[in-house]
Amino acid sequence: MIRDINLTVNGEPVSIRVEDHWTLLRALREGLGLTGTKEGCGNGECGACTVILEGRPVNSCMVLAVEAEGKELRTIEGEADGENISGLQQAFIDEGAIQCGFCTPGMVMSARALLMRNPDPGEDEVKEAICGNLCRCTGYKPIVSAILEAARREKKNAG
C-alpha cells in the first residue's frame, strides 16, 4: 500500500510517499533524493546507511520508512551549515579519514551521534561508536583520530 509519511529531516518538515515495505533508506534516497546516505549491504551489517533518528544512530536499511512517521531525522546532508562544513567533517579531511568516501557519510553520522551524547569521548568510546561501520580503505586509524580531533575542536569552540 502506498502512503505518505510526515517527519522532520535535517530540521525541515517533509512528506514522503512510500510503499509499506520501503525502508527508511529507500525513502531517503528514492523519495527525497537524499543520496548522501549509502547502501552498502541492505542488511544492517555495514553501517554505510547510518542516520540519526531521534538522536540515536540507526541503520536506515533496517528501519521501515513508516516507522519514522512523526520523528526527527538527521542525515549527512544536514551536517554542514550551508557551504560551511562542520568541524567533524573538516577533521575527517584533515586526518586523512576519507579514501573512496562510500562509508564516510555513515561514519560521520555515527561520530555525530556519539558527540551529541558524549562531547568528550575517549578512544575506546570512539571505537565503540563506529564498530558497526565498515571501512575497507583507511584502516580506521585516521577515522578514530578525526573523531577525537573533532571532539577537541568542538569542545574548544564551546568553551
Added chain:
Amino acid sequence: MQDDLIGKSVPRIDGVEKVTGSAVYTQDMTLPGMLYAKMLLSPHPHARIVSVNTSAARALPGVRAVLTGADLPYRLGLYMVDKPILADGKTRYFGEPVAAVAAVTEDIAREAVDLIEVEYEILEPVLDARKALQKDSPLVHEFLHTYDCVKGVFCPVEKTNIANDFRLKKGDPEGGFAGSDMVVENEFYVPQVQHVPMETHCSIAHYKPNGDIQIWTSAQSPFAVRDLLRAALDISHARIRVIVPTVGGGFGGKAGIHLEPLVAMLSRAAGFRPVKITATRTEEFKTLPCRQGLHARIKTGVTKEGRILAEEIEYIWDAGAYADYGVNIGRASGYSGAGPYDIENISISSLTVYTTKPFGTAYRGFGHVEVFWAVESHMDMVARELGMDPYEFRMKNLLDIGSRTVTGEEVTESTGSVRKCLEEVARGIEWGKPPGEAGGPNKVRGKGIAVLHKAPAMPPNTASSAVIKFNEDATANVMVSGVDYGQGTATSLTQMAAYHLRLPVENLHFVWGKDTDFGPYDWQTVASRLTMMGGISIERAAADAIYQIKETAAEALGVPAAELEHGDGRVFVRGDESRALDFKEVVMGYKYPDGHAIGGPVIGRGRYVAEGLTNLDLETGQGLPALCWTYGAHAVEVEVDKETGDVEIIKIVSAFDVGKVINEALCRGQVLGGTVQGLGCTVSEHYVYDGEGHLLNASFTDYKIPTVRDIPREMVQVFIETPHDKGPFGARGVAEHPMISVPSVIANAIFDAAGVRILDLPLCPERVYFALKGKLAAK
C-alpha cells in the same frame, strides 16, 4: 613557491564532496525512463542448462526485457576471452547469472526473476584445482582451445582445465640441489577471498537506436570497459562512451569489465531505455569476482652457511570458473614469484586452473599477497632449519645492486633497495631484542619479519596520457583517465601538475568524473601504475602547455622562447622580470593593442607508453616484464592468546622504497589501509563452501572483514626514497604493496611467539588454537 610542493600533504581534493555526501556514485544516479535489472543466479556450481522458460516473467506487467545466455553469443575477457555475459549452455559456478530481467521497478524485476524456470542437469563439480589437473577431471571449459587469448603470452592447454601454463627456468636447478647442504620443502594454501569494496558493482547502460552505447559505471578503467565491450560486440570504439562517476573502492575487483555488457544488452532488448543494475552485497560475494585461491609448493636448496643455491616452485592457481584476468595473475606471480631474492638456479611453474567456483580477478597485489604467503613463510622456515636468524638469512640472499632477477633483469641503483626496507623495519621492531611483556599468563609474544616486491603486471606496451587545458582566467583543467577510487592519485597528480606549471594547486581543477568521449586515453587504473605512468604524462602535458605559452610570449615580447621563464602565473624574460606577460594574456592567444592576435588556446598534452619491456620467453620465462619494482618489508610484534587462539597485533612497522613521496599523508593512508586489508585476509577472511561447491558465507555476518576493533595497536610507516630513473620525481607506485606479506609476517611472529607454524590461511583463532593444541597437524 611550488618548490616544496612535492612531498607535501596537500589535502585530498575530493574531501569536501565526500564528507558532505554530495559526491555522486553510479548507485546515486537515475536517468529519465530508466529501468532496473535483476539477475537469476545459478543454484548449482556446475550444471547443464536443459531449458529456460521465461514466459511467465515476460508476461508480468512492468517487465520490459528478459535475456538468457542463448540471446547473448558474446564472450568477454582482457587476456583470455572466456567469459559469457550470461551462462552459455551450462553454469560454471554457484551464483553465476543465468538470466536477467529489466523492469520498470526493482521490485518487479525481482518478482520476474523468480518466475523464470530453469531445468538443470547437474554435472560433477570441480572444486580442487589440484584434482582439476587430473586426466579424469571433468572439464570446466570444453571449448577452451577455441577461445581467443593474447597469443605469444598465454598458453592454455587444450582439453584440460589449464587456462595458462607459465614456466620459468634459469641456471641449473638440478645441479644446485645436488650441491646443497640442505633441501627444505613446504606446501602452502591460500583460499579465495573477496575485495569487498563498500560500494557494490553498479552499472547503467543506454543502448541507443542508432547503435551508440552510453555507460555509467563503477569501474576502475573506463577505456578497458570500452575496449572489451567493443571487442565482444565487434563494433567501433567510437560508438561506445563510458563515464565513470565517483567510485566507492575497487582494489582490482572493478578492473576489466563486469556488469556493463549485461545492462547494455538489456537496454537494447528493452527498446533502448537506460537500464541500471546494482549488485546486492550477496551478489557481490557470490556473482562478482573474488581473489583466486593458491596451492603453493616451494623447495629450496641451501648451503650450511645459508646461501640459496637452488629453488623449485610450483604454483597452482584456483582460478574459478573464468580466467579472463586470472591468467595474467598466474603469469605475473610466476615471473616474480621467487620474491626479491638472488637465486641463480631456479625453476618456476605457475598454472592457472579452472574450477567450478566463483572466478578470481585482480586483487590488490595481483597474486603477490598469495605467493608471498608461501615465499616469506618458507624463508623463515628455511632459516629456522638452518638454525639461522631469519633476518641474517634474508640479508645473505636478498637482491642487491648487480644481482639479476629470476627473469634475468639486472638490479641497479635505480631499482631501489629491499635491503634498506628490511633494515628499517628490523630497527623499528627492535629485532633481536625480546618482545614486550605479554598481557596475561596465557598470552605469549613474538616478532616476525617479511619482505616483498611487486612491479606493475601489464602488457609491455601499456599507455597513459594527460591533457592540461587552460581556462580563460589562466586556471587549468587537468585530465587523466585513471580513476581515483580512493587512492588519492587525483590529488598527487594535481600536485605534480602544479609543480611543473608553477601554479598554486588551487588554480588547477582536476577533472573528476571520467569520460571516454572527452578524456585522454589510459589503459587501466591498476597495478599501482598511475603515479608513475600518469605522473610522466602529466609532466609532459605541463611541458607542452608551457612550450605553447612561451612560444606565444616569445613572439609578443620579441625575445627567443629559450630566454623565457615561467612562475607565479607569469611568463618573463630571464634576468629581466619587468618584461613579462600574465598567463591570462597568453593562454587564449595574445592580443596586440591594435586588436590582432597570435597563438590560441593552450592545451598541453602528454603521453607515455611503457618503454624497454619485452614479452617473456615461453619456455624459460626470461625477459623484461617490470617497468618498475617497488620493494618493501614488514615487521610485527604479536600477542597470541593460548586459550582462545586470538592473535593481536601489538605493533607493525612497514617500509617501502617509494622512490619519492609525492603526498605524505596520502602515502601513509595507502600503507595504513593496505596493511589492515592484509590483516583481514590473514586472520578471518576466506570463502567457505559446502562439499558440493555452494558458497556458504556470502554476507558480512559470515565473512568478516576488519572492524575498528581489529586494528593493530601501533602502526609505523617508513618511506625510503631511492629515486627511480624513469619515475616522476623518482617516484614508484605503492598502493598495492602494503597488503603483500602481511599474512606471512604475522605467521612468522606467531611461530616466534608460540612455536607453531600454520601453512594454510587464514590464521583464524580456531586454527591457531588447534595448532597450539597439536590437534591439527599443520597440513
